[in-house]
């Protein structure tokens with residue numbers, strides 16, 4: 484999940500998209516900033532810590548599932564495919580999958596090139612003889628994959644329930660783009676977090692040690708650092724809520740008091756109790772997950788879940 488950053492403390496070198504998203508997000512009502520901006524260097528470190536928290540079940544549950552499903556996945560997806568991973572391949576999940584399916588090539592796709600090449604190099608060292616072909620691009624749109632894998636059947640890999648960050652409309656668009664990128668005969672292995680009791684869901688997003696709170700508040704620190712912000716951090720508190728109507732955990736930053744600050748030379752006033760919405764994490768029941776996949780052009784083939792039904796890994800075909 485580590486993403487590179489340009490951090491020399493000069494607001495003038497901040498990502499223009501970050502600036503645009505923050506200024507627009509603080510202006511609109513309700514206020515909202517896209518979750519992708521959590522992942523500067525510090526944010527990526529904090530996310531790594533989140534994945535190890537006792538309350539944060541998704542990572543360890545999915546990792547265990549990937550080990551358990553291996554024999555069956557090998558039968559269903561077979562060796563000799565090109566594994567195409569959407570997002571960085573830095574986690575321990577990627578080696579687990581690559582050892583299992585024995586692909587003919589591995590194509591990690593990410594928008595941020597530096598980090599992509601770094602993690603690709605680590606993987607090529609761990610898998611000598613496996614062609615690793617990092618591909619820099621925006622996978623939310625249909626892509627033309629490297630020529631070397633053109634004739635290989637693909638196995639897409641989208642772990643972590645990252646799909647949950649997207650509202651259903653955007654999730655369906657993404658699944659369709661993946662189908663277009665992967666082509667005929669493709670399969671997709673995707674992780675989705677299940678709907679469950681809020682007393683299990685919410686602590687995963689509001690842990691006792693306060694790591695998730697620090698992760699959320701780091702967004703404000705990043706704004707201060709990269710966009711010349713004067714946001715007093717003590718004026719905001721982390722909050723996680725279950726939105727039952729929309730089947731998602733939402734993270735917000737709530738103003739503890741009336742607060743005024745500047746970002747990039749623009750003034751903002753936020754009233755006590757008002758929030759900045761920073762993340763959605765959509766959860767999918769068994770049928771919800773299948774409908775979502777079918778809406779995106781994928782036919783579910785097999786799904787695996789842990790004995791508590793916390794998390795699902797689903798194999799689908801184009």
Ligand code: AVJ
Pocket residue numbers: 533541643644645647648687688695762763764
């Ligand atoms: C990386 C999007 C899967 O939604 O569970 C973890 C991010 N946010 N704790 C998730 C996250 C707060 C995570 N995803």
